[in-house]
Amino acid sequence: MKKIRPQGEIFSMTITKERDVFEKASKEEIYNKLVDIFGKNNVTQKPVDLYPYSYDMTESDPHMPDFVVIPENVYQLVKLVNFANTNKVPIVPYISGNNVGGLTIPEYGGIIVDFGKKMNKILHINENMMYALLEPGVTFGQLQKYLENNYPHLRYSYPFAPPYAGVVGNAILSGMNNLSCKLGSMGDSINGIEVITADGEIARIGSCFYGEKEADLDSWWSRYPMPDLMGLFINWQGMTGLVTKCAVQLWPNPPITKTFLAIVFGLTDIAPVMREIGRTEVVDDISAVSIEVIKMTVNLPEPIKLPGEPDFAALFPISAKTENLFNAKKEILEKTIEELRDKGIKVLLVDVDEFSKLFNLRVRCYLDLPAALLSLVEYSGLTWFGSYAPTHKLEELIPKVNRLFLNYNVPPFIYMKIMKHSHYGIFRPIIRYKKSSEEEKIHKLLTEITEVCIDGGCIPYKAPVWMTEKLRKKVNPGWLNLLEKVKKWMDPNNIFNPGRWNT
């Protein structure tokens, strides 16, 4: 269904699909129950309130929820889950609205649980075992400020995302941050979670599992060695339960940090540069972007790479407790770059603080994370094929995807990372676009990129449903059957974010 916006743009109207949300309880009954649980001021069914929850920046089809609730505590949520499970009403978790891939678009309507408004407390910091216990609504900016003000000797890891993006969502969806070359996926840095399962039971997973009722705040220090039930919730996109607490690891905040910039000439030579630097174990993170992205950052919205310009820029932050350690790490980095140059790779290494002053300070947005990157949010639409990638395939993937961008007359925006000292990588072609006029073209481009990348062995994360539909045709049937069986067992009435992974 198409409708004309007042400004003249055409958009898909956000309506509720006909899963019979009201099969067992009428809309009025559900509303009254929600008011009973959360209070009148924390429940809405007005279209004007529901609308912002119906879409995200990506090409994912919009869809209206029937209700939005703002919880304050886990006991309200237990009541909600019991009610929703009895009456087969979908529940979709939501944090700050900074979503992609339709992750929080209520595919079948139902109830949006907005954690961002009130369940956003930093419950505890354990300095000794270095972790933070968080409610789901805590944002990166909030955690960063809290640590800076109260625990400056500790740090968390921050993504290329705005300060208002949620920490817990990023962790349980295996996001990647600016310590990822050391740590790998943020999912690996979770010590424990509290989750409400479909039968309304509160389960605590990790070392916090001791005790019948509330867990000791100092007991969230490890996820091992008991059977690792965390896997029932990590990367499930909210399909198996409602996560209500999460303990994430923190790390010492070393006094010396400096970021180096590698400028790489040659489309595929960025791959060995990233891999080799990753293996040195001296950098905290490796993030590389197409040179066009750097130009976007300095306010050239539709840039093209000109002859003679480099192809990629990569950032290598180094941190150290002492000058000697810093210098040793720097020496290893410089030596590795020299060795790469000796092999014929044209790569330059500079201090990014010095370079950015002379080039343009706007590029510092990539250093001071978390940050709202203007090059990402310039247009009304933003989408990507974000994937975990086999790093030996990068030389094959980069030119293929670059060519697709150029075929569609879209400036190439390839973002890559090396994770856990080169054990694996991230390959993420990103597309900014005007939703009103370019959606069809961009979806076509993204589909082609998806096919190339999946054929190349990439595995998408935060994948939209049209992408998981493609994946389902490619993955091992045994894996898929197991996924279906686990989902069915965990959520027999399919109330938790139904539709994700085409369930």
Add this chain to the structure above:
Amino acid sequence: MISIQKGEDLLSISLNNILSYRKNDDEFIELVRNWNKKIVIELEDFYPVEVIFQETEIKFKTKDLDQKVDLKVFMNLNTLLNLGYGRLNPMNAVLTRKLKIKGFLKILTLMKFIKIFLTSMKMVAKDPAINYYEKNKATR
């Protein structure tokens, strides 16, 4: 007032950034106005950029460069940073061949170029402010 072309390539973007730092500064305006010279700057591994000073304008060119220019300078990125951050003085850079100059005998042109470009670069480098939006509040 001096008008400085907005660059479309990486080096012109950088040159715009450096030269714009002083575009409202009287001494800079005096140096640049009606200078009417063409200088080629080439960074190793990158590509040459022609900087055209013409009346009250500064423009950049990366293709179809003029055959006849007033000065050509050649260095690598590290030398540029070392000059900008005062770790290397231009005379030493020339003597050690880190900075190569064609048109060296046009001493007045060279001196003026140093006053325009190197001084601007040093001023940008020395500025402690690193937040673009704090420095350019109007762009918020």
